[in-house]
Amino acid sequence: MSTDNGHLSVIEGAERMMFRLDEIDELMQCSSDGEQDAITTHLNGELDLHSVLAGHEAELSALREDFIQAHVDEAENICSLYMEFVECEKKLVHFEEEIIAFQRRLADSADDMVKMQQQTVSLVRSINNRRLGSSRLSEVYTVLQECDTFCNAIAQRDVDEKYLENISELEKKLSFFSSNKELEGSAVDLETRPRLQSAAVRAGDKLLRYFGKKILALTEAEDLASIESQQQSLVETGRNAIGFLKSYNQPIAEAIFQDYARRMSEVFARHVRAVLHDFGELCVVNASSMETIITADDVHDVMCNRDVGSPKGNHVTVAVQAIKFPVQPFPRRERSVSQHMRTFAGRMLKSERPIKTRETTIYDILAALSTMRIQDDSFTLDAAAALPLENVGCWSWHFLRCVHLVVNLCITECWFIRQFFFLHRQRKNLTRRRHLCVSCWGMPSMLPTTPFERTCRL
Known part of the structure; x- marks a missing residue:
């Protein structure tokens, strides 16, 4: 086995x-x-392969152990790092929570600041209202103290610059009572307003006489330059008084305007008539064949020898011939010495009429046109450029002088009426004021006619 x-x-x-x-x-x-x-x-060596293999396996096992130990150490480091990350994340979350809580506290603080600002604004308003109330009370107290003084001064003193200043102060006092609705119906209002209004009525009578004298002085001025200077002075001193009368004594204001319109219209009409008369005579002297200086009746009397001063029976009857225009004026040597011609010659040869030294040329007409100076709202004639035209019977030059007078008269008068009579009107009546100024010169107005406007059309 x-x-x-x-x-x-x-x-x-x-x-x-x-x-x-x-x-x-x-x-x-x-x-x-x-x-x-x-x-x-x-293979040929004496080494045992089993022992070599065992040695290699032992080395591999040692290397494996080292590798595993290294990985274990790294894993521990990674775990510790991970734990640190976790702790950091927790801290970040806690920090975010603290930031959110801080933002909430900041929002609460902002709301508190807004409330404090609102309280500050309301406090400032209260302080301003108290100051305003104190100033109003002070004004009322001042009015009560000075009311009797103003009323006595207006009732007893004559009209002068100080009087006009008192009128301005009186208007301020009345405006104060009118603008303060809180005082309406109060004891202060019922006691003070009647006295001030009575003073305004008494002031109206004095101002009517004062401005009547001023208007009379304007009518007695020698020339338009003097009238303009007096008007400027009157605007500076009496404009506030007119505004006062329009507010508290309208009949007196209308009476002053009516007196001014009546008197000054006569003065300006007189000046314009004189200029137009001189200009008309110049037109007669420089008349062309279309504008004969001898009428048809005068020609017929001369041809018939019907002289008023001729002997009886010396009148010759000549058949009337048809007068055909243009009619040439007779030369001086062919004119009759009738009363008609003597009267006409005497009127034309008055000493106050300018004597024409030379005839007008085209250069004189151009020189007359070059004297015009128009800038903004002013129309003037250059005196230096007009010197060569004084001894020339230039129709264009005299026509420009006439137009210059009328234009400057209208500009100056409209300025005075606007500044003196209508400056205190409200802005909404601006269009009505302009039509009223125009109506003073007889031009039609597009607005409805009131009694005051009918007065302005005198």
Whole structure:
């Protein structure tokens, strides 16, 4: 039995040997030349392959242990790092919560600041209202103290610059009572307003006489330049008084305007008539054949020798001939010495008429036109450029002088009326004021006619 077992073990060892030889052949075939040499060296050597394999396996096992230990150490480091990350995340979350809480506290602080600002604004308003109330009370107290003084001064003093200043102060006092609705119906209002209004009525009578004298002085002025200077002075001193009368004594204001319109219209009409008369005579002297200086009746009387002063029976009856225009005026040597011609010659040869020294040329007309100076709302004539035209009967030059007078008269008068009578009107009546100023010169107005406007049209 033992023999059989030994035989079997030998057979198994031989088979194992053959199997390993086959493996060695396969390994040799799959290896490179260098590897084949190394395998051959190991096979030819005396080393035991089992011991070599065991040594290699021991080294591999040691390396495996080192590798595992290294990975374990790294895993511990990674775990510790992870734990640190977790702690940092917790700290970040806590920090965000603190930021949110701080924002909430900041919002609460902002609301508190807004409330404090609102309280400050309301406090400032209260202080301003108290100051305003104190100033109003002070004004009321001042009015009560000075009311009697103003009323006595207005009732007793004559009209002068100080009087006009008192009128301005009186208007301020009345405006104060009118603008303060809180005082309406109060004891102060009921006590003070009647006295001030009574003073305004008494002031109206004095101002009517004062401005009547001023208007009379305007009518007695020698020339338009003097009138303009007096008007400027009157605007500076009496404009506030007129505004006061319009507010508190309208009939007196209308009476002053009516008196001014009536008197000054006569003055300006007189000046304009004189200029137009001189200009008309100049037109007659310089009339062309279309504007004869001898009428048809005068020509017929001359041709018939019907002189008023001729002897009786010396009248010759001549058939009346049809007068055909243009009619040339007779030369001086052919004119009759009738009363008609003597009257006409005497009127034309008055000493106050300018004597024409030379005839008008085209250069004189151009020089007359070059004297005009128009800038903004002013129309003037250059005196230096007009000197050569004084001794020339230039129709254009005299026409420009006439137009210059009328234009400046209208501009000056409209300025005075606007500044003196209408400056205190409200802005909404601006269009009505302009039409009213125009209506003073007889031009139609597009607005409805009131009694005051009808007065202005005198």
